[in-house]
Amino acid sequence: MKILVLGAGVIGVTTAHALSRLGHEVLVIDRGDAVASQASQANGAQLAYSYVDPFANSTTFKKIPKYMLGFDEGISLGLTRKFAYYAWGLEFIRHCTPKKAVENMQIMLELARSSKQAMSQICTEIPDATIRAYGAGKIILARTPQELEKLGKTVTLKKSYGFDVKILDKKNCIIHEPSLKFWQGEFCGGIYAPGDKVLDPLLFCLALQAHSESKYDVRYHFGHTILKLKQANNKITQVQTDKNIFNCDAVIVCLGEGANKILKTIDKAYPIYPMRGYSLTLPAGKHAIKTSITDPLSKIVVSNLGGKIRIAGFLDANMSEAKIGSREQALLATARKLWPSVAQYDGDIDFWSGLRPMTPSGIPIVKKSKINGLYYNIGHGSLGLTLATGSAQRIVQLIEGAPQNSGALIREENHEFAK
Numbered sequence: 495m496k497i498l499v500l501g502a503g504v505i506g507v508t509t510a511h512a513l514s515r516l517g518h519e520v521l522v523i524d525r526g527d528a529v530a531s532q533a534s535q536a537n538g539a540q541l542a543y544s545y546v547d548p549f550a551n552s553t554t555f556k557k558i559p560k561y562m563l564g565f566d567e568g569i570s571l572g573l574t575r576k577f578a579y580y581a582w583g584l585e586f587i588r589h590c591t592p593k594k595a596v597e598n599m600q601i602m603l604e605l606a607r608s609s610k611q612a613m614s615q616i617c618t619e620i621p622d623a624t625i626r627a628y629g630a631g632k633i634i635l636a637r638t639p640q641e642l643e644k645l646g647k648t649v650t651l652k653k654s655y656g657f658d659v660k661i662l663d664k665k666n667c668i669i670h671e672p673s674l675k676f677w678q679g680e681f682c683g684g685i686y687a688p689g690d691k692v693l694d695p696l697l698f699c700l701a702l703q704a705h706s707e708s709k710y711d712v713r714y715h716f717g718h719t720i721l722k723l724k725q726a727n728n729k730i731t732q733v734q735t736d737k738n739i740f741n742c743d744a745v746i747v748c749l750g751e752g753a754n755k756i757l758k759t760i761d762k763a764y765p766i767y768p769m770r771g772y773s774l775t776l777p778a779g780k781h782a783i784k785t786s787i788t789d790p791l792s793k794i795v796v797s798n799l800g801g802k803i804r805i806a807g808f809l810d811a812n813m814s815e816a817k818i819g820s821r822e823q824a825l826l827a828t829a830r831k832l833w834p835s836v837a838q839y840d841g842d843i844d845f846w847s848g849l850r851p852m853t854p855s856g857i858p859i860v861k862k863s864k865i866n867g868l869y870y871n872i873g874h875g876s877l878g879l880t881l882a883t884g885s886a887q888r889i890v891q892l893i894e895g896a897p898q899n900s901g902a903l904i905r906e907e908n909h910e911f912a913k
């Protein structure tokens with residue numbers, strides 16, 4: 495089959511690789527001039543398989559007024575005239591009940607489990623040190639005993655999906671990550687996931703591109719802005735860009751936050767809303783870490799990418815682009831205050847920001863559309879790097895016609911955004 499993969503972020507690159515391994519002729523089209531030119535470029539670098547907890551939950555629900563009124567430093571849910579935002583918000587609220595949050599987490603854990611398996615297969619296939627995921631696990635900090643208790647409630651569920659997660663008190667957190675002695679914020683313990691890893695997303699995409707081009711003849715077409723998709727007799731036939739028309743047997747839409755603009759030309763818009771986040775990449779400080787650390791209260795994650803420290807976080811809806819610089823400075827100030835010696839804040843800093851393609855439930859839309867040959871792999875929100883490989887496997891299953899009673903697909907079919 496001739497398959498067009500639209501978008502060369504981490505979702506498109508992993509999808510193209512998975513399909514090309516089956517012998518399909520695969521072309522990837524992107525408006526950027528290289529892979530990972532948008533959200534996949536300098537994100538938090540976490541393969542957070544055991545921390546896929548949906549943002550929609552009862553704790554977030556209680557904080558919505560604070561986020562909307564601008565009283566939280568890490569999260570800003572600003573107002574806008576866009577109707578889509580409020581429709582998204584109502585749907586988000588529907589997913590904040592404890593029951594929904596658990597159901598959604600189960601779907602995410604299943605996808606995380608298959609992503610972890612698929613990633614370890616890729617790591618054995620590509621003998622390139624650049625894509626080796628490294629790190630000594632991940633700790634999610636709890637500021638108070640109540641927070642620790644709440645985080646701890648998810649441990650049994652996570653273990654039932656095969657993830658090794660432990661509750662640690664403060665002393666044991668410091669034994670696993672001695673640099674936490676120099677953390678200036680409150681914390682009383684955390685959840686430790688030794689199997690979670692860190693991976694530079696840009697290097698990963700570049701390595702996978704090079705491998706799939708040389709081994710499987712995948713072709714990348716950069717500098718093409720996709721304008722519309724065309725069908726005939728309910729079958730996808732063409733993709734039109736500003737430079738060319740591409741004929742095809744199948745199309746996989748992996749356009750991140752840009753998906754809806756194109757989907758509206760053939761289907762309808764899906765509940766995906768862009769939420770901005772930021773990162774800093776700086777030289778390691780005298781108390782550099784091995785374990786990656788997430789602080790849910792300040793909404794930052796800190797990890798060591800082989801000598802460089804990546805600090806990522808914050809989540810802003812409807813933030814004007816003019817404010818990107820001040821939000822990056824706010825992230826820098828937060829990190830410096832909480833962990834003054836983890837990085838050299840006066841050294842060279844690479845600032846970056848990107849838009850997370852968020853669904854209300856947090857669950858990505860990985861499905862076959864009503865139009866024959868048209869598939870969607872979109873809406874990976876805050877977890878696209880983590881879930882890319884498992885989502886690519888699901889696309890393979892859908893294209894190859896995996897039995898409809900396969901466990902993973904049934905759960906997905908039942909999910910409202912995967913109908």
Ligand SMILES: Cc1cc2nc3c(=O)[nH]c(=O)nc-3n(C[C@H](O)[C@H](O)[C@H](O)COP(=O)(O)OP(=O)(O)OC[C@H]3O[C@@H](n4cnc5c(N)ncnc54)[C@H](O)[C@@H]3O)c2cc1C
Nearest residue numbers: 501503505525533534538540720750752771877878879880
């Ligand atoms: C600050 C921050 C930190 C994050 N940290 C993590 C983390 O630690 N772990 C994790 O798992 N996830 C993390 N994420 C989320 C992750 O980065 C995203 O989920 C993921 O990158 C989405 O990948 P994507 O391929 O769907 O989108 P993108 O990477 O945005 O790719 C979409 C591609 O489509 C192309 N495109 C769009 N429209 C068109 C068009 N009309 N024509 C041609 N091309 C088009 C774009 O050029 C782009 O290359 C983070 C995100 C942010 C913002």
